[in-house]
Amino acid sequence: MSARNTDVSFGWVTRTLHWAMAFGVLAMLGFGSYIARMEVGMSNIWMFGVHKSIGIVLFALLAVRIVWHFVSPVPESLPSGVGWKDRAAVWVHRAFYVLLIVVPLSGWIGSGATGLDVLVFNRVTLPPLAPVSEAWEEAAFAVHFVATKLLALCVVLHIAGAVMRKDGTMARMVRGA
Amino acid sequence: MRIILASLCVWLTAAVCGWAMPLTYALNESESRVGFEVPFGPDQITGTMPVRSADIALDFERPANSRISVVLDVGNAQANFPFATQALRGPRVLDASQFPDISFVSNTIEVRADAPSQALLTGDITIRGVTRPITLDAELFRPAGRALGEREQLFVRLEGAVSRAAFGASGWDDLVGDEVSLNLMLRIDLVE
Ligand code: HEM
Numbered sequence: 001m002s003a004r005n006t007d008v009s010f011g012w013v014t015r016t017l018h019w020a021m022a023f024g025v026l027a028m029l030g031f032g033s034y035i036a037r038m039e040v041g042m043s044n045i046w047m048f049g050v051h052k053s054i055g056i057v058l059f060a061l062l063a064v065r066i067v068w069h070f071v072s073p074v075p076e077s078l079p080s081g082v083g084w085k086d087r088a089a090v091w092v093h094r095a096f097y098v099l100l101i102v103v104p105l106s107g108w109i110g111s112g113a114t115g116l117d118v119l120v121f122n123r124v125t126l127p128p129l130a131p132v133s134e135a136w137e138e139a140a141f142a143v144h145f146v147a148t149k150l151l152a153l154c155v156v157l158h159i160a161g162a163v164m165r166k167d168g169t170m171a172r173m174v175r176g177a
Numbered sequence: 178m179r180i181i182l183a184s185l186c187v188w189l190t191a192a193v194c195g196w197a198m199p200l201t202y203a204l205n206e207s208e209s210r211v212g213f214e215v216p217f218g219p220d221q222i223t224g225t226m227p228v229r230s231a232d233i234a235l236d237f238e239r240p241a242n243s244r245i246s247v248v249l250d251v252g253n254a255q256a257n258f259p260f261a262t263q264a265l266r267g268p269r270v271l272d273a274s275q276f277p278d279i280s281f282v283s284n285t286i287e288v289r290a291d292a293p294s295q296a297l298l299t300g301d302i303t304i305r306g307v308t309r310p311i312t313l314d315a316e317l318f319r320p321a322g323r324a325l326g327e328r329e330q331l332f333v334r335l336e337g338a339v340s341r342a343a344f345g346a347s348g349w350d351d352l353v354g355d356e357v358s359l360n361l362m363l364r365i366d367l368v369e
Binding site for chain 1: 217218219220258260263264267268269352
């Protein structure tokens, strides 16, 4: 089993990153919506810390993924034979990279703008990325809100595209080839 | 003759004023504290704030002549979990770096007819530089084991509530309630 990607297959590093982030993002979309709407009290305020911690891990995994794809470029998508489908797939993939930067970054900016420590894993305090200001906080969380909805839309399109095509695309992300 | 008159005057003044003279007390900071409580979802955020200083004079014959003023130390306020402590001291709530004190000054004191150790205190409280009237329930206690009528060491308890919004201290009002209840317990010692 190869760690590296080839011209036609995904190595295990890329596949592990893909599935770890897939489960992470899916879980975070649900979890984020839950914490944003729950009645906050002593018994559940810790959930914000968990959300931030997982979000920062996903952000770090994205950085690893980008670096790794420079080291070991991914194979080209298999052509479906339908032009708009191929173009849609490429744009959804690009949107994932943009949104997986914008979503955690806006969460981090908004959290820091509250003036409270951005504490992950109950021990690491991240530096604030914006001044303490309600305007920054509101703007950042508005971005976080919209970007997470776009991310959810991309997830739906991505999964629909992946399960609908029967050309081995799914198999090479699951098993490698 | 003049000397006799003068000394008589001094004596008379002292005698007359002596009864009405309020007794001055010094604050025992380490045994005094302020507790506060504010709704937080289904729970309460609770905490304490040290008392920085107090100026207390009690007139047991004419209680209306008593005065109580207290200054609290905002920068060392402490809540029951770290985020709340940080939020409390920060710019959206008490803004301790700009406004390091909360102060209360009494205006009127009205002893309850049915309970002479209890009184209604009106005065002004200043939070974040904003001064507003407040009414506090006051009660005097002797430390356990002290004989009736001893006044050397006393506890003063003050209780009341403030609206955060009235002082511009309304940060996180989507999560944390507006009304903060206050409970001050001051240990005071008679100044000889
Ligand atoms: C890939 C990573 C992330 C995903 C998928 C994600 C997803 C979400 C979602 C779906 C919401 C609910 C938005 C709404 O409907 O109101 C949310 C809320 C929130 N997120 Fe994230 N998030 C991520 C990363 C982060 C990070 C890194 C932070 C902070 C360091 C963060 C802080 C927050 C906060 C504080 C809220 C609650 C906002 C509110 O109460 O309105 N998130 N997140």
